[in-house]
Amino acid sequence: MNIIAISGSLRKDSYNTALLRGMQLLVPAGMQIEIATISTLPLYDSDTEATFPATAQELKNKIAAADGIIISTPEYNRSIPGVLKNAIDWLSRPYGKNSFAKKPVLVAGVSGGKIGTAVAQSHLRQILLHLDADIIGQPELYLGPASEIFDEEGNIADDSTKELLTKALTVLADRIK
Numbered sequence: 001m002n003i004i005a006i007s008g009s010l011r012k013d014s015y016n017t018a019l020l021r022g023m024q025l026l027v028p029a030g031m032q033i034e035i036a037t038i039s040t041l042p043l044y045d046s047d048t049e050a051t052f053p054a055t056a057q058e059l060k061n062k063i064a065a066a067d068g069i070i071i072s073t074p075e076y077n078r079s080i081p082g083v084l085k086n087a088i089d090w091l092s093r094p095y096g097k098n099s100f101a102k103k104p105v106l107v108a109g110v111s112g113g114k115i116g117t118a119v120a121q122s123h124l125r126q127i128l129l130h131l132d133a134d135i136i137g138q139p140e141l142y143l144g145p146a147s148e149i150f151d152e153e154g155n156i157a158d159d160s161t162k163e164l165l166t167k168a169l170t171v172l173a174d175r176i177k
């Protein structure tokens, strides 16, 4: 099972990217997770869709070849970051070639506070529902505060978080099967 993971944060020390790196170490047998980059995507512009940007096409190709998707997102102003929405908009195009259709998608998020990106993930689930993704309903991964999850090197140090993520990855594997 090949999984493409997308972090909604571009920053180097992102908790959400660190979460995806941690998940790479918790996969069930037969699963591998590749973390894709969205930082090279141009801002979506329908004028450039006819000559689809190479970076966007490359990401679409990776997802087309993948068995499932994981998205870990920060919460920005009670929604998802613009960079993540931009990536989703590219991946939904061209019309009729939506990359999310029928794909199993596991949604996660880490925040500095206790709310754990719940509002952002709720928005993300609405978008993914519209895109006909096969969204994993449970477990929900509203993770925070980040200071209680990661050590200083950005490794997942909390056992209950590791257990929850292991369970979520198993659910994703079962959904793919």
Ligand SMILES: Cc1cc2nc3c(=O)[nH]c(=O)nc-3n(C[C@H](O)[C@H](O)[C@H](O)COP(=O)(O)O)c2cc1C
Residues within 6 Å of the ligand: 009, 010, 011, 013, 014, 015, 016, 017, 073, 074, 075, 076, 077, 078, 079, 110, 111, 112, 113, 115, 116, 117
């Ligand atoms: C523009 C902006 C808006 C934010 N809005 C929220 C918010 O609505 N809720 C929240 O819990 N945190 C909010 N935060 C804090 C982020 O959750 C925090 O920066 C988090 O570490 C970002 O994720 P990352 O570590 O993966 O980059 C916001 C941060 C920024 C930069």
